[in-house]
Amino acid sequence: MYKLSASILNANFARLGDEIREVEDLIDELHLDVMDGHYVDNISFGLPVIGTLRKEFSSLVFDTHLMISHPERYWEEFIEAGSDILVFHLEATPKAFLILQRIKEKGRLAGISLNPATDVRLLEPVKDLLDRVLIMTVEPGFGGQRFLTPMLRKIEQAREILGDRVDIEVDGGINPTTIVEARSAGATTFVVGSSIFQSEDKRGEILRLREALAT
Numbered sequence: 411m412y413k414l415s416a417s418i419l420n421a422n423f424a425r426l427g428d429e430i431r432e433v434e435d436l437i438d439e440l441h442l443d444v445m446d447g448h449y450v451d452n453i454s455f456g457l458p459v460i461g462t463l464r465k466e467f468s469s470l471v472f473d474t475h476l477m478i479s480h481p482e483r484y485w486e487e488f489i490e491a492g493s494d495i496l497v498f499h500l501e502a503t504p505k506a507f508l509i510l511q512r513i514k515e516k517g518r519l520a521g522i523s524l525n526p527a528t529d530v531r532l533l534e535p536v537k538d539l540l541d542r543v544l545i546m547t548v549e550p551g552f553g554g555q556r557f558l559t560p561m562l563r564k565i566e567q568a569r570e571i572l573g574d575r576v577d578i579e580v581d582g583g584i585n586p587t588t589i590v591e592a593r594s595a596g597a598t599t600f601v602v603g604s605s606i607f608q609s610e611d612k613r614g615e616i617l618r619l620r621e622a623l624a625t
């Protein structure tokens with residue numbers, strides 16, 4: 411029932427394929443953080459990387475997290491590149507309803523992400539279209555930040571608004587301690603970046619995260 415989505419943002423990009431191959435049988439999804447240097451103050455990677463990874467890793471579930479301005483212009487290309495789940499930021503577009511509808515018409519899962527300061531009640535008008543909500547538990551833009559504890563209340567509020575149907579994903583600062591706190595607040599999918607890819611023992615770290623979830 412709980413899913414681990416491994417973020418490659420802090421992986422070694424010079425040997426990205428090997429890094430993913432090392433963990434692929436232990437993770438549920440691969441989390442792909444797309445940053446444009448405009449919506450967030452960082453530039454990561456985009457369509458060519460996702461398209462190439464899709465050819466190499468045909469059976470992995472790709473959870474694409476768009477941290478870009480104007481997702482209404484680009485969402486379809488990220489579907490074509492191989493995203494199974496497409497999450498964009500509510501703050502980045504006035505056309506969230508339309509984008510969600512279109513992603514679902516394409517037969518993919520659709521989600522909205524919220525920055526820490528964004529009110530969770532803004533989800534109300536679109537909640538019936540959501541497969542997933544991504545609650546940022548750090549300010550978006552960089553891996554390796556500390557989990558923002560006040561977001562636990564926000565996860566609880568999201569669960570109250572959305573009921574049990576919608577998957578609640580948390581992203582930022584997740585480790586074997588914070589994963590338990592986020593689960594207790596109502597999260598069901600956990601993005602983990604540096605805790606896995608900066609570890610000397612990536613597989614061991616994933617097992618520790620799973621053990622923590624099982625407690």
Ligand SMILES: O=C(CO)[C@@H](O)[C@H](O)COP(=O)(O)O
Binds near residue numbers: 549582
């Ligand atoms: O979307 C983002 C950052 O904006 C995340 O997906 C991070 O990449 C997660 O990394 P860690 O906080 O786990 O290092």
Ligand SMILES: [Co+2]
Binds near residue numbers: 441442443475581601
């Ligand atoms: Co992310």
